[in-house]
Ligand SMILES: *[C@@H]1O[C@H](CO)[C@@H](O)[C@H](O)[C@H]1NC(C)=O
Ligand SMILES: *[C@@H]1O[C@H](CO)[C@@H](O)[C@H](O)[C@H]1NC(C)=O
């Protein structure tokens with residue numbers, strides 16, 4: 534069941550690889566496999582909404598590696614090991630990002646900080662593993678996107694949904710839409726939005742909980758880098774990176790990267806941006822309830838989680854005012870992409886620093902000539 538054979542030379546996409554009757558997935562549930570072929574390696578992205586939605590990244594050192602699914606076992610979710618990347622000896626790195634919960638709290642003190650909010654102000658979280666989803670794939674020559682939208686049968690989600698849009702890339706670039714994260718062939722992007730959900734309180738704010746599952750032998754940390762340049766994401770001078778490194782090594786093998794900003798409109802203008810912040814990484818002692826993650830990880834995976842909360846202290850705009858919030862994260866392997874100065878900025882800096890320098894030099898030369906000339910005029914009569 535090939536959805537589309539993209540004309541990209543190196544990237545291909547497949548829905549439910551190898552699934553044949555009588556095995557069937559529940560309605561709205563799918564497993565999307567995106568394969569990027571390198572010269573001597575392969576990068577597999579697997580996106581699945583059986584249970585909590587998850588994105589699994591597997592990097593192999595072979596161009597022949599393939600995804601094998603034992604569908605009856607995968608569908609039954611009865612045991613691990615039903616999804617493998619073969620040959621298993623070629624796997625260099627694997628890591629999964631799982632969206633587990635949406636937290637909602639009544640921000641009566643207006644701190645926009647779940648950690649400063651009394652537990653009694655939290656509503657029961659939305660468990661994404663219980664959502665009902667739709668899955669759409671659209672692919673053309675330059676874009677591959679998969680959109681998952683889900684909700685539950687409650688009043689809050691009557692007109693609302695939580696959506697995740699996955700994109701894979703055949704080349705380096707950045708989205709036109711803010712936050713315009715820089716991406717490359719080793720990365721994929723997840724754009725998440727919460728649209729039209731009826732909040733349970735007048736001062737409701739939301740936080741998104743996600744977890745990362747990786748093999749033992751790797752450890753994670755969240756770094757925040759600052760920049761003096763905000764040209765791609767106006768007013769945002771920071772980038773956060775949850776990176777994964779081999780134990781006792783500083784080399785980065787995989788990452789989740791985001792900018793600390795969320796937007797309150799689908800096509801945001803400057804005023805619709807709101808800061809977001811992440812909580813501390815915490816170790817979670819249970820593997821998340823994602824069919825994909827449970828099927829892939831067999832021996833003692835490590836799970837860590839954090840919350841991204843939207844809004845800022847004394848922010849007068851609550852969720853009920855816009856009924857929309859969106860946030861974007863880049864998921865990939867290797868070193869995370871870094872923003873670099875654009876040609877325009879380099880010209881501005883050059884002109885900005887160069888002009889005073891040129892004035893100083895020209896001025897200095899001019900003064901020196903004047904001095905020489907006045908000296909000569911002083912000494913001339915003596916000679
Ligand atoms: C890929 O493999 C070929 C031969 O197997 C080798 O010559 C080449 O250096 C490798 N390239 C990289 C980037 O490792
Ligand atoms: C699913 O797993 C259970 C045990 O966990 C087993 O009893 C049942 O027969 C399995 N169903 C299928 C369709 O394989």
Ligand SMILES: *[C@@H]1O[C@H](CO)[C@@H](O)[C@H](O)[C@H]1NC(C)=O
Pocket residue numbers: 594595622623624625
């Ligand atoms: C791939 O990596 C494994 C170890 O992870 C190594 O044994 C194997 O030789 C590597 N294969 C190639 C083609 O580099």
Ligand SMILES: *[C@@H]1O[C@H](CO)[C@@H](O)[C@H](O)[C@H]1NC(C)=O
Pocket residue numbers: 641642649650651654
């Ligand atoms: C509001 O702030 C006060 C004082 O800091 C604190 O005692 C109280 O628990 C907070 N209320 C909520 C709902 O977080």
Ligand SMILES: *[C@@H]1O[C@H](CO)[C@@H](O)[C@H](O)[C@H]1NC(C)=O
Pocket residue numbers: 671672673674675676
């Ligand atoms: C591919 O699809 C995206 C969105 O679906 C659209 O923005 C883009 O223009 C399309 N590209 C081509 C080459 O058709």
Ligand SMILES: *[C@@H]1O[C@H](CO)[C@@H](O)[C@H](O)[C@H]1NC(C)=O
Pocket residue numbers: 667668669680681682
């Ligand atoms: C998926 O496509 C169907 C039919 O085109 C549409 O009704 C549905 O809203 C789409 N869902 C998403 C999540 O885009």
Ligand SMILES: *[C@@H]1O[C@H](CO)[C@@H](O)[C@H](O)[C@H]1NC(C)=O
Pocket residue numbers: 688689691692731
């Ligand atoms: C959902 O939308 C319909 C029609 O727009 C409206 O009548 C209804 O009140 C909305 N329900 C909620 C819970 O917002």
Ligand SMILES: *[C@@H]1O[C@H](CO)[C@@H](O)[C@H](O)[C@H]1NC(C)=O
Pocket residue numbers: 571574717718719867
């Ligand atoms: C992508 O990953 C491959 C394999 O690790 C590496 O050779 C290549 O330089 C990376 N490309 C970018 C743009 O980071």
Ligand SMILES: *[C@@H]1O[C@H](CO)[C@@H](O)[C@H](O)[C@H]1NC(C)=O
Pocket residue numbers: 733734735
């Ligand atoms: C929300 O605001 C409305 C109107 O301002 C008020 O009637 C209602 O009681 C408030 N609800 C809560 C839960 O505070």
Ligand SMILES: *[C@@H]1O[C@H](CO)[C@@H](O)[C@H](O)[C@H]1NC(C)=O
Pocket residue numbers: 780781
């Ligand atoms: C990492 O370093 C610590 C202390 O330096 C050492 O005890 C541990 O065995 C090392 N772990 C690995 C996997 O090398």
Ligand SMILES: *[C@@H]1O[C@H](CO)[C@@H](O)[C@H](O)[C@H]1NC(C)=O
Pocket residue numbers: 636647648655740742743812813815837838839840
């Ligand atoms: C996210 O926030 C909620 C509410 O404060 C908390 O119960 C939960 O443990 C947090 N999750 C993580 C992974 O930190």
